[in-house]
Amino acid sequence: MIQNYSITPQDLEMFAEYFSIIHHIDGRIRLRASAKLKKFLQENDTINPFNILEAIEASPAIKSIKFNKIIGSLTIQYDTNLFEPIYWESCIKGERLEEIAQKINLMIKEIG
Numbered sequence: 001m002i003q004n005y006s007i008t009p010q011d012l013e014m015f016a017e018y019f020s021i022i023h024h025i026d027g028r029i030r031l032r033a034s035a036k037l038k039k040f041l042q043e044n045d046t047i048n049p050f051n052i053l054e055a056i057e058a059s060p061a062i063k064s065i066k067f068n069k070i071i072g073s074l075t076i077q078y079d080t081n082l083f084e085p086i087y088w089e090s091c092i093k094g095e096r097l098e099e100i101a102q103k104i105n106l107m108i109k110e111i112g
Contacts, residue, residue, distance in 0.1 A: 005055045007104045009097035016092050022073060026080045029088050033072040059083070059107040082107065 018037040022030040053074075057065045061082035066075045076088075087103065090096040 005051060005108070007055055007101045007108075009101050012091050012097045012101055013094060016094050016097075019074065019092065021089070021092055024085065024088060026085050028075065028077050029085075031074040031076070031092075033074065037072075055108060056104060058111065059104055060111060061107055 018034050018040065019031040020034065022032050024030070053065055053067075056062055056076075059082075061079045063077040063079060064075075065077075067073075068075070083103070087096070087100050091100050
């Protein structure tokens, strides 16, 4: 159950390590997956990064998540009233991870 999954600051740190911002406007962010991600996933077949995406997508702040495997991009549309744009910027920079994880987990709990 996604409601039982809890995002940790370490999850967000891993997310930030493998994605960079291509483009960001309020309500929509496009991220590029690094080449390191493919190698990491091949070497760590027990880790499923899509669990993190599923948990994030379960949040009422997220409108949609689209992953383009061909070009390795991730597009997330979100509600800026529920999740401030600065959270994305901070997360990718590895900043405020505890606060962001708590915010996501609180939103997930509220829907459960």
